[in-house]
Amino acid sequence: MIEQAVSAMASVFTDPYLLMLILVTTIGGVIIGALPGLGATTGAALLLPFTLTMDPVAAITVLTTIYVSATFAGSITAILINTPGTAAAAATCLDGFPLAQRGEAGRALGIAVVASTIGGIFSVIVLAIGAPLLARVAYEFRPPEYFALTVFGLSMLASISEGGSVKNLMGGLFGVWLATIGADATTGVERFMFGNYELYQGLNFIPVLVGMFALSELLVQSTRLNQIMEQISMKAVKLPSMADYKKIWKTVLRSCGIGTFIGILPAEGATVASMIGYSEAKRWSKTPEEFGKGAVEGVAGAEAANNAATGGAMVPTMVLGIPGSGTTAVILVGLLVHGLRPGPHLFTEQIDKVYSIFGAMLVANIMFFALGLFAAKLFARVTLVPRGILWPIVFAFSVLGAYSLAQSMIDVYIALAFGVIGYLFRRFGFAIAPVAIGLILGEMVETNLQNSLKMFDGQWWQIPLQPLAAFFLILAVLGISQPYIFSALKRRKDKKQGS
């Protein structure tokens, strides 16, 4: 099995088609990541319909390459124009932009490229080693355990960074409700279809994701048309000096661990990872007072963590079918559409495909390193594309992409409707990733609950009496309560310091 896995990973390095595909997609991913508003999730959602005719490995390679390269590229605009290209690069602004203001934009970008690459490669290695180990454990899972696990996944929505915990949980439950639209999987009873038989098999994920991420972003961007951005000029990206390496290596290693761990947690993603990576870098720094004024450790801490989260987030996605982040929710849909049903069996039945995907992620990390180093200046120029040209193009890709899956106009209308719904969610402070994650987990939650009830003759209280299920349910309770625990602890600490 190990030999098979290694040879599948290595095969990517010798496959000219995949290498070319990764190169082209990395360029696309870096452009998508550099454009404020178009992040990894929107990019993956927009490209998903175009992968339908590809073979599964190539299709998932496109999506994962977009994921890793766009996550890195968010740092380009974060450093040069103080606007994170992706939410995961928000922490990079804090020190990256002050460095650029001091005339050290090239140095900041060099550190971001190196830290992101190390973080990304580290997480792919963890993914390649850790995922099959977790898959072995997952073989023991029965419906009660899967039900508890999905509840845990939903509970983790409470702590994702955007929106408040209550709003995130509400969004997640709304997503789960969306998954009930259509015929009930067990009984065939029609729910919330209102006579529309195109909804018999439920809402297609792709139009919902395209609407929620791409079209809602279009409306969000329309509120920012008066925003004026001034770009800081830069000569070239500079590799970190020995002094820089000495200063950041511990931070990078720490952030690799933090990012990968946060990524593995269901629903958490690169944004949370980068925030924690940054704050831990500050906490452990000998010069915390420099943070916010252009500390290189700040850039390294945030960037290593957000790219380390990409591989981490793929672990629950591929092993358990539970998305590790908003973008992996889109990748999960890609896996399902291409007949690669996530779960432990994937690691025995399709091991060559799985490891080819991991190999492609590794290559993508190497490619964005080269592109980031030599072409970041060029990619920074894409931010100069006027919104009035860019977003109408995004609109065209969105509606035709939504249409192409089932070649049904109802999918276009669903995308339009979810564009408006997504905008309203964001307008009132609700994050949209929980809705996407809830939608994807919805069927899993209900089916496993139904099967668990059948297993225990309708005695629902038997579910938390199963040891593994109890473990996940306890984690779920902790997941929901942890934002409150942390804020209470912080208040206590502040009070102590104040007195």
Place this chain on the structure above:
Amino acid sequence: MSTSTESGRAAETPPGAEAETLTPEERGWGDYVVPAVVFVFCGVVSGISLTLEEALPIMVGDSMQPRVFPIFLMALIAVLNVALIVQILGRPLPRRLWEPRQTWVSALLLGVFYLLTEYVDIILALIAVMFTLCLVWGERRLWVAALVAVGTTVAIFFSFDLLLEVRFPRGLFTDWYYG
């Protein structure tokens, strides 16, 4: 040197900090609309769920009827909604401004696109809406807007038609193209 903004939209002020100093005139009541809408939504969905067909007991077994799960979800959302109200009461938010004109027009264009696809043609609808979007979003040069609208649509149409073998629904243009 730096990013400067002068958005037409209200700044998204984090709740809390200045809330205690807000006068009643400055307080935004728009956020109370959300819990109200959520309650109505929960009520409507629960009501519809109650009208759902009952599955045969032999199919359901010891599990639950298809109506139960959505009602359970709505109950959970309603409970969270109460928590949301408590949060809003504790931390009143400043008044939000209305969306700028471009946002309303862009949203309206989504509706126009729906109507045009339904009654005219998806490709022509796309060209018309993209062209208008370009202009609404600040593109002054008509030829650029036209080039973006026609060029992008034609490129995507042919790539879908020839490479992905996607067939578009019948309309004015597609009738002519497909024959």
